[in-house]
Amino acid sequence: MELSVVIPTFNEAPNVAELVTRIEKAVAGTDAEILFVDDSTDDTPDVVTQVATEHEIPVRLLHRDVAVGGLSGAVIAGLRQATGEWAVVMDGDLQHRPETIPSVLAQGRATEADVVVASRHVDGGSSDGLSGGIRRAVSQLSIKVTKALFPSRLHGTTDPMSGFFGVRRDSVKLDGLHPRGFKILLEILARQPLEIREVPLVFDARLAGTSKADMKQGIALGRQLFDLKFGRISGFAAIGALGAVANLVILWGLQQFGVGYLAAACIAAVVTIIGNFLLQERFIFNDLKAGARGVWKRWWHTFAFNGTESAIRTFALWVIVENTNLHSVLVQAGLIVIGFSLRFLYQSRVVYKQ
Ligand code: GDD
Ligand code: MN
Helix, strand or coil: CEEEEEECCCCHHHHHHHHHHHHHHHHCCCCCEEEEEEEECCCCEEEEEEEEHHCCCEEEEEEEECCCCCHHHHHHHHCCCCCCEEEEEEECCHHHHHHHHHHHHHHHHHHHCEEEEECCCCCCCCCCCCCCHHHHHHHHHHHHHHHHCCCCCCCCCCCCCCCCCCEHHHHHCCCCCCCCCCCHHHHHHHHCCCCEEECCCEECCCCCCCCCHHHHHHHHHHHHHHHHHHHHHHHHHHHHHHHHHHHHHHHHHHHCCCHHHHHHHHHHHCCCCCCCHHHHHHHHHCCCCCCCHHHHHHHHHHHHHHHHHHHHHHHHHHHHHHHCCCHHHHHHHHHHHHHHHHHHHHHHHHHCCC
């Protein structure tokens, strides 16, 4: 199969027939299937089943009784069920023109692209179909904020909020995504290295029915942005804190067996650096390992940097405490925050650099 068109639907019954007719026409000559991922409470599933019998193009229906992850979860479920080499995701209300599918597919096939974004913000694109000035302003603001938060992780896309995009299925990883809310493209782009291309998207008005976007989706987007931005560093901080506690326990424990405190401190340092490294490999940077340098180099860089950082930190502690009236614990606390930030920067910019 060359192409799977994945369409999430929530109560889109009056749009299904025209959608399928136009898609079938648009992709004529391509070995394609349509896959509806439906969470409806109306008769959309019955309409899909009926419409399927009236067309040559295979139309599959995946109806979910529990709508895990909403629109985003539906798209992921659809991508997992898709059989096409390429999958194109689009809305089911005809705000996305089926006639744009061939240009998404052609762009993907003609290039090395893993993802092709149909963008409202390139030449030839428009978002005129977004009802109301307020919605348009909110949409533009959220794109600006998102691009500012992730200057490199979005791979230069002009429309991370688009719901119309193609993916080369075997090069896009779905494990490790946290689907929630409406913005699944953002989630896919921000969590992995990808080669992207864009084609223009003219965003039309809805054919029938009403939009499902509401305050809940706004809150979901806020949580998604927070998680994408701080998920890694908070996990890294938790592991760091665990390491600090382990360090003290080892230092104390070894002394109970008669080991001198300096030797015990060295052993504690090495053991916790190893432990932290293994934990961060498994839980914090697991998605970046494949694209980064080899495991022994990652280990060596980590060991050298963290060891040097703690040596310099101890020296700085001594200099500051000797030359000011500041309390050693306060100074150490400040230095740990600085050292921790440097470690995180080094890990994400150097050790796990893609
Ligand atoms: N399966 C499933 N489950 N589908 C859903 C759900 C859900 O919980 N919620 C919405 N959908 C479907 C709708 O039926 C429609 O086909 C598509 O997802 C988009 O939903 P709309 O309600 O039409 O959203 P919108 O027009 O306000 O927002 C769209 O515009 C954005 C660009 O501004 C969404 O397409 C976004 O994907 C798009 O990024
Ligand atoms: Mn819509």
